[in-house]
Amino acid sequence: MATPAAGQLHVQRTAPDTLLPAAPDPFQPNIQTSITISHHTHMRRIRVRFAPSPTGPLHIGGVRTALYNYLFARQQGGDMILRIEDTDQTRFVPGAEAYIIEALDWLGIKFDEGVHIGGKYGPYRQSDRKPMYRQYAEQLLRDGWAYYAFDRPEALEAKRKEFEAQKKTFQYDCTTRGMMENSLSLPADEVQRRLDNGDPYVVRFKFPADTNITVHDLIRGDVTMNSNLLDDKVLFKSDGMPTYHLANIVDDHTMEISHVIRGEEWLPSAPLHVMLYRAFGWEDTMPQFAHLPLLLKPDGNGKLSKRDGDRLGFPVFPLDWVNPETGEKSSGYREQGYLPEAVVNMLALLGWNPGNDQELLGMDELIKLFSIEHISKSGAKFNVEKAKWFNHEYLQKRSDEWLADQFLPQLKERGIEASREYVVKVCGMMKERLNFPQELWDQTHYFFVAPTEYDPKAVAKRWKPGMTVHMAKVIEILNTVPFEYDALHKALLEDYIVANGYNMGQIMNSLRLAVVGTTVGPDMLTLVMTIGKEETIARVQRAIDTLKEPIE
RNA sequence: GCCGCAUUCGUCUAGUGGUCCAGGACAACUGCCUCUCACGCAGUAGAUCGCCGGUUCGACUCCGGCAUGCGGUACCA
Numbered sequence: 158m159a160t161p162a163a164g165q166l167h168v169q170r171t172a173p174d175t176l177l178p179a180a181p182d183p184f185q186p187n188i189q190t191s192i193t194i195s196h197h198t199h200m201r202r203i204r205v206r207f208a209p210s211p212t213g214p215l216h217i218g219g220v221r222t223a224l225y226n227y228l229f230a231r232q233q234g235g236d237m238i239l240r241i242e243d244t245d246q247t248r249f250v251p252g253a254e255a256y257i258i259e260a261l262d263w264l265g266i267k268f269d270e271g272v273h274i275g276g277k278y279g280p281y282r283q284s285d286r287k288p289m290y291r292q293y294a295e296q297l298l299r300d301g302w303a304y305y306a307f308d309r310p311e312a313l314e315a316k317r318k319e320f321e322a323q324k325k326t327f328q329y330d331c332t333t334r335g336m337m338e339n340s341l342s343l344p345a346d347e348v349q350r351r352l353d354n355g356d357p358y359v360v361r362f363k364f365p366a367d368t369n370i371t372v373h374d375l376i377r378g379d380v381t382m383n384s385n386l387l388d389d390k391v392l393f394k395s396d397g398m399p400t401y402h403l404a405n406i407v408d409d410h411t412m413e414i415s416h417v418i419r420g421e422e423w424l425p426s427a428p429l430h431v432m433l434y435r436a437f438g439w440e441d442t443m444p445q446f447a448h449l450p451l452l453l454k455p456d457g458n459g460k461l462s463k464r465d466g467d468r469l470g471f472p473v474f475p476l477d478w479v480n481p482e483t484g485e486k487s488s489g490y491r492e493q494g495y496l497p498e499a500v501v502n503m504l505a506l507l508g509w510n511p512g513n514d515q516e517l518l519g520m521d522e523l524i525k526l527f528s529i530e531h532i533s534k535s536g537a538k539f540n541v542e543k544a545k546w547f548n549h550e551y552l553q554k555r556s557d558e559w560l561a562d563q564f565l566p567q568l569k570e571r572g573i574e575a576s577r578e579y580v581v582k583v584c585g586m587m588k589e590r591l592n593f594p595q596e597l598w599d600q601t602h603y604f605f606v607a608p609t610e611y612d613p614k615a616v617a618k619r620w621k622p623g624m625t626v627h628m629a630k631v632i633e634i635l636n637t638v639p640f641e642y643d644a645l646h647k648a649l650l651e652d653y654i655v656a657n658g659y660n661m662g663q664i665m666n667s668l669r670l671a672v673v674g675t676t677v678g679p680d681m682l683t684l685v686m687t688i689g690k691e692e693t694i695a696r697v698q699r700a701i702d703t704l705k706e707p708i709e
Numbered sequence: 710g711c712c713g714c715a716u717u718c719g720u721c722u723a724g725u726g727g728u729c730c731a732g733g734a735c736a737a738c739u740g741c742c743u744c745u746c747a748c749g750c751a752g753u754a755g756a757u758c759g760c761c762g763g764u765u766c767g768a769c770u771c772c773g774g775c776a777u778g779c780g781g782u783a784c785c786a
Contacts (some may be wrong), residue, residue: 383712
């Protein structure tokens, strides 16, 4: 491929200026050349990419896009590639790339090629590919698919104002490019002069007029747009970098990407991309497109945004993120106690279904069941309750030992010494009522410390006259009966409460109140057996001393 | 404004012309379990399939219009 060095460019007017279209004639029937690129069905290796921009933490919607790409790649036995789209140097955020990699790794979304692991189609960071884009812009220029535009941002702004004053909207397109400063409107020698002079310029795509462009989307079917409504997008910026539009086509082509699965926000620019494949002569290997529906905020209908997370009490990001400039912190799923399996399962089902009633699906099953056909067309609202439920389900599958290891540091922070064995036992006992490991302390504190106060409501309801006598009896039983579950059960429940016709609920709940401080918790005798004889007696005695005999 | 996409229980969704007086899940509610709170289990309620027309013997499913929502309309991705 010819690759003239920068500055050596020549404006070639291979075709006369028939390429400079006039405004569409309203009296002429709009006969249009239809461009529909059909896909060749020959076997081709499935290669997909996740191509985030490192402008901040990875949004959960982006995570879902990555997941769908991953599921598709794995299922098809293809390749999953991580490419960083950092063509906008002004929006670079330090740490964002590392964050993206860490987040996807946490979720179990693995890559075959990418910035972090390399591969034979590298480099995988667009800023590292900078030298290769220029030649493609030149190819388009040479072939008449693009032109130089010298208009400065201020000139563009002025033009927009001018149009606005007439209640019109300015768009740099086939109807307006004739009035702008570009290689289509300026004489060739003037264009050459400016280029030789080093005047800043951008390269714009020259959309052919009156052309219907049909994009075949795997999720939505054919989407057709007319080129007269599309603007001449900048492909190559004055800073020497390509825009997303150019870079993404060049990269997808050179990386032999077979399917582009991306967010719905790209649908409006898909016709441009299709035209670019045609302009480059790459129709035969153009990837197939699938535009994913958006993730919506739980209230209202807007797109889920960063602010919503902390406002509505759930994370919008996979991992905690601290804005390096403002220090502002956004919380992540991982730090909130979500398990990666739960996040993956929940995200997979937000916009896709397996075609049956199964809801609990691990990564392997998702890979097996995934299909683009079953992706929804409309946006999905994020639901916190369902997210909690998923986490609950997956938490139950984790071992008591694992849970204990999450809990041990929490206990240590509170200055509590407890053996791992004991913590494992408590975790096993209480796991089923948890959604998150963070709830452990609230649910189990009484296994580690005696109550310091008694819930007034529970006292009013359960600590009735005569209760100090019953509690003294409990202590007596504990002191005289072997400290075993069955023996205690017989002595306390059967021989004392039932045999004497006492109210089981009142006595057992008062005992619970004495031991726990309120009326929650697991089976009472199991609790007693767990915290031990001495501790139980001490707590009951303390309740008697503190609460005293109530006065009716 | 213009262009595009979307629209089934509160939410996620099943549904590809008759098998749908629309099925499942989460949430809600009721009950069971039980010494309590949870968990679990069982059940109840919840959708005139956005609206209006059309095609058809028959439409949630096809077509058109409208409404609403969202997305795009940058030398951002």
